[in-house]
Amino acid sequence: MAKASTAKTKSGAKDVYQASKDELLEFYRQMLLIRRFEERAGQMYGMGLIGGFCHLYIGQEAVVVGLQTATEDQDSVITGYRDHGHMLACGIDAKAVMAELTGRCDGISKGKGGSMHMFSTDHGFYGGHGIVGAQVSLGTGIAFAHKYKEDNGICLAYFGDGAANQGQVYESFNMAELWGLPVVFVIENNQYAMGTSVKRSSAATALYRRGEGYNIPGRQVDGMNVLKVRAAAESAFAEVRSGGGPVILEMMTYRYRGHSMSDPAKYRSKEEVKKMRDEQDPITQLKDIILKLKAAGEDDLKALDKDIKAEIAAAAEFAQNSPEPGADELYTDIYAKPKERSL
Amino acid sequence: MTIEILMPALSPTMEEGTLSKWLVKEGDKVASGDILAEIETDKATMELESIDDGTVGKILVEEGTEGVAVNTLVAVLLEEGESEADIDVKAPPPKESGDAAVRAEPVEARPEAKKPAASLAGDPDIPDGTEMKSQTVRDALRDAMAEEMRRDETVFLIGEEVAEYQGAYKVSQGLLEEFGARRVIDTPITEHGFTGLGAGAAFAGLKPIVEFMTFNFAMQAIDHIINSAAKTRYMSGGQITCPIVFRGPNGAASRVAAQHSQNYAAWYAAVPGLKVIAPYSAADAKGLLKAAIRDPNPVVFLENEILYGDSSDVPEMDDYVLPIGKARIVREGSDVTIVSYTIGVRESLKAAEMLAGEGIEAEVIDLRSLRPLDMETVIASVKKTNRCVVAEENWPQCSIASEVSSRLMEDAFDWLDAPVLRVTDADTPTPYAANLEKLWLLSADRIVEAVKKVSYRD
Numbered sequence: 073m074a075k076a077s078t079a080k081t082k083s084g085a086k087d088v089y090q091a092s093k094d095e096l097l098e099f100y101r102q103m104l105l106i107r108r109f110e111e112r113a114g115q116m117y118g119m120g121l122i123g124g125f126c127h128l129y130i131g132q133e134a135v136v137v138g139l140q141t142a143t144e145d146q147d148s149v150i151t152g153y154r155d156h157g158h159m160l161a162c163g164i165d166a167k168a169v170m171a172e173l174t175g176r177c178d179g180i181s182k183g184k185g186g187s188m189h190m191f192s193t194d195h196g197f198y199g200g201h202g203i204v205g206a207q208v209s210l211g212t213g214i215a216f217a218h219k220y221k222e223d224n225g226i227c228l229a230y231f232g233d234g235a236a237n238q239g240q241v242y243e244s245f246n247m248a249e250l251w252g253l254p255v256v257f258v259i260e261n262n263q264y265a266m267g268t269s270v271k272r273s274s275a276a277t278a279l280y281r282r283g284e285g286y287n288i289p290g291r292q293v294d295g296m297n298v299l300k301v302r303a304a305a306e307s308a309f310a311e312v313r314s315g316g317g318p319v320i321l322e323m324m325t326y327r328y329r330g331h332s333m334s335d336p337a338k339y340r341s342k343e344e345v346k347k348m349r350d351e352q353d354p355i356t357q358l359k360d361i362i363l364k365l366k367a368a369g370e371d372d373l374k375a376l377d378k379d380i381k382a383e384i385a386a387a388a389e390f391a392q393n394s395p396e397p398g399a400d401e402l403y404t405d406i407y408a409k410p411k412e413r414s415l
Numbered sequence: 416m417t418i419e420i421l422m423p424a425l426s427p428t429m430e431e432g433t434l435s436k437w438l439v440k441e442g443d444k445v446a447s448g449d450i451l452a453e454i455e456t457d458k459a460t461m462e463l464e465s466i467d468d469g470t471v472g473k474i475l476v477e478e479g480t481e482g483v484a485v486n487t488l489v490a491v492l493l494e495e496g497e498s499e500a501d502i503d504v505k506a507p508p509p510k511e512s513g514d515a516a517v518r519a520e521p522v523e524a525r526p527e528a529k530k531p532a533a534s535l536a537g538d539p540d541i542p543d544g545t546e547m548k549s550q551t552v553r554d555a556l557r558d559a560m561a562e563e564m565r566r567d568e569t570v571f572l573i574g575e576e577v578a579e580y581q582g583a584y585k586v587s588q589g590l591l592e593e594f595g596a597r598r599v600i601d602t603p604i605t606e607h608g609f610t611g612l613g614a615g616a617a618f619a620g621l622k623p624i625v626e627f628m629t630f631n632f633a634m635q636a637i638d639h640i641i642n643s644a645a646k647t648r649y650m651s652g653g654q655i656t657c658p659i660v661f662r663g664p665n666g667a668a669s670r671v672a673a674q675h676s677q678n679y680a681a682w683y684a685a686v687p688g689l690k691v692i693a694p695y696s697a698a699d700a701k702g703l704l705k706a707a708i709r710d711p712n713p714v715v716f717l718e719n720e721i722l723y724g725d726s727s728d729v730p731e732m733d734d735y736v737l738p739i740g741k742a743r744i745v746r747e748g749s750d751v752t753i754v755s756y757t758i759g760v761r762e763s764l765k766a767a768e769m770l771a772g773e774g775i776e777a778e779v780i781d782l783r784s785l786r787p788l789d790m791e792t793v794i795a796s797v798k799k800t801n802r803c804v805v806a807e808e809n810w811p812q813c814s815i816a817s818e819v820s821s822r823l824m825e826d827a828f829d830w831l832d833a834p835v836l837r838v839t840d841a842d843t844p845t846p847y848a849a850n851l852e853k854l855w856l857l858s859a860d861r862i863v864e865a866v867k868k869v870s871y872r873d
């Protein structure tokens with residue numbers, strides 16, 4: 073089996089995806105949709121409309137948009153608790169996601185799962201998992217099923233830099249390579265796991281090299297640049313889909329907000345956050361490219377922003393007006409009936 | 416339409432906070448994500464970010480204002496083309512209440528009645544005339560660890576975010592500063608690994624305190640707790656001991672749903688070789704954690720996130736260490752025995768007050784220790800009351816309540832005038848929706864109902 077080298081990819085022309093004007097605008101729309109959705113979710117959490125833990129994806133939008141736009145219908149996705157952006161990038165209705173955040177009956181899990189536990193079988197989206205690292209073995213299992221069923225699908229298993237230290241990740245790496253499973257391990261390296269920086273948690277910080285002991289090729293990618301993410305997706309997916317076994321993509325990214333809503337984020341400086349926002353924001357970067365290439369004008373982008381705001385406002389309204397689940401829902405969905413298939 | 420900026424809730428349990436500082440002034444242009452103000456709660460200083468682009472039209476709550484209720488309008492942003500004339504609000508009157516508080520009780524699921532105190536009366540471990548000081552469970556736990564670490568060089572604390580972050584729930588506040596990075600150790604997110612490491616260090620003579628950010632994550636590590644820590648003394652014919660404490664919040668928090676809300680008490684209490692403790696009051700949290708750290712055996716010490724901020728009396732003693740394996744009668748009564756532990760004690764005490772209003776005097780027993788289980792105290796009480804309800808925030812099947820109930824049938828059958836009833840959470844995974852979570856949880860109302868049933872008063 074031919075394997076790409078595990079060397080860090082040097083930035084070059086083929087590392088940047090050559091997007092059409094329509095694609096550029098679609099990437100922009102999706103990233104902005106996630107950004108506005110998350111801002112609104114944060115605000116609604118502040119108003120007490122969302123409870124429990126709520127982890128926002130602001131800053132990381134380019135990762136999921138660059139990857140998900142390169143998937144095919146038969147592919148599947150699994151991630152952790154920071155999942156709102158992944159759901160939107162999978163094309164799941166913002167209304168159903170927002171109504172899950174408010175715990176209402178029109179939520180995608182009928183209000184029973186909440187922010188960290190959302191699923192959509194229609195979109196091959198297997199969650200939404202609250203236990204750090206669990207999605208890595210689960211995603212490997214989903215990839216096992218793709219191979220078993222010979223459906224030409226691949227599974228994208230997203231996890232964080234912190235999750236990358238869980239033992240089950242390495243057990244999964246070994247099996248995935250041993251059995252040639254079609255799984256893309258996406259490490260969203262936003263540089264912190266709660267209050268712990270990668271330097272403080274990892275003996276070797278080049279996370280894309282974590283598969284070396286198992287012969288899994290890894291690439292480090294600028295996860296703040298959607299075109300570079302997309303380019304990395306194209307080559308990795310082709311390799312995995314053609315039977316080459318797993319690939320690791322380490323996406324270098326950054327979360328602007330605290331770990332969850334109740335994190336005062338004392339472990340990093342305001343300047344550090346500001347510098348990332350000012351210099352590397354994925355949405356601003358793409359906007360500059362769009363304007364430079366004249367794919368759209370300032371006014372077009374303003375109009376798009378307005379449409380997205382309206383869509384989010386409608387989702388928020390819907391999520392607040394949707395009724396609470398009925399009391400009998402407490403006891404439903406615990407067991408499947410004999411003939412029911414869960415997926 | 417102007418954009419309203421409201422005082423945000425920054426945690427599931429926050430009700431009010433201090434608006435400590437404005438970072439913008441009227442007339443400033445702001446973009447979505449810009450920091451507008453700093454807000455202080457008793458746990459942290461947080462930033463209030465703008466939710467939209469606009470111009471600061473009016474600031475309605477001055478900086479330095481304390482006790483600003485969540486959802487108070489604090490400022491108004493103007494959108495393009497709007498002027499001050501578009502603002503149509505009056506400044507809210509500042510609230511008088513003093514301290515900014517993050518309440519331990521979640522707002523919706525657990526409506527706060529006046530909290531009846533658990534009595535420390537008659538505690539043989541507290542000499543007469545001992546001064547008491549009111550302390551949160553959080554601080555009592557911290558003090559217990561600090562005192563034991565001062566006393567014994569081999570005691571160290573290890574876990575996720577315990578050192579630099581001061582604990583995910585701030586239980587280890589200040590310990591890094593006092594004891595340094597050699598003894599207060601941040602781990603990667605590797606529960607299975609650091610639990611095994613802890614057990615190994617204990618085999619080799621150290622006394623680790625292993626903190627789980629919550630016990631939900633100890634499921635990654637349960638093999639080492641049971642197969643390594645609990646059984647090795649037996650398997651080695653008594654050669655190897657494993658003096659280790661596994662501690663952290665256990666049970667349901669507020670609205671964190673199925674994967675983050677479970678009570679593992681019955682799981683661990685089933686295992687020979689482990690000791691299992693689950694305190695309710697601050698005094699017990701302190702006295703029993705000190706005992707757990709000194710105990711030469713593996714001890715699972717189950718805390719509760721909702722109770723961390725609860726204050727109660729702690730004796731001011733140089734060395735307050737309680738015996739493991741003794742229940743505490745927290746309220747005396749003659750008509751019925753309510754047995755509970757950890758947060759269930761709070762609901763039981765509330766129920767007892769409600770029942771007193773109807774002429775039923777309930778005796779409330781806080782088990783405190785679940786292995787060994789102090790059935791002697793429970794049976795003595797049942798011999799007096801002849802009725803028993805076990806109230807537990809847990810699933811019903813194979814619960815501590817099942818165990819107590821079956822032991823009563825074996826050993827106190829002749830003293831019972833009614834079958835023992837279990838009152839627990841619903842037999843389902845924990846739902847996220849506020850209304851379903853409330854239905855799911857153990858409540859004082861349901862304890863009252865069960866007491867009336869065993870008293871034939873329904």
Ligand SMILES: Cc1ncc(C[n+]2csc(CCOP(=O)(O)OP(=O)(O)O)c2C)c(N)n1
Pocket residue numbers: 154202203204205231232233234235236260262264265266331575604606628632635
């Ligand atoms: C097994 C387990 N341990 C601990 C936690 C608590 N926890 C939730 S998120 C988190 C940090 C994860 O960081 P990372 O993997 O980098 O993802 P990020 O939050 O940065 O997206 C921790 C420790 C958990 N949910 N599950």
Ligand SMILES: [Mg+2]
Pocket residue numbers: 232233234260261262263264265266
């Ligand atoms: Mg991270």
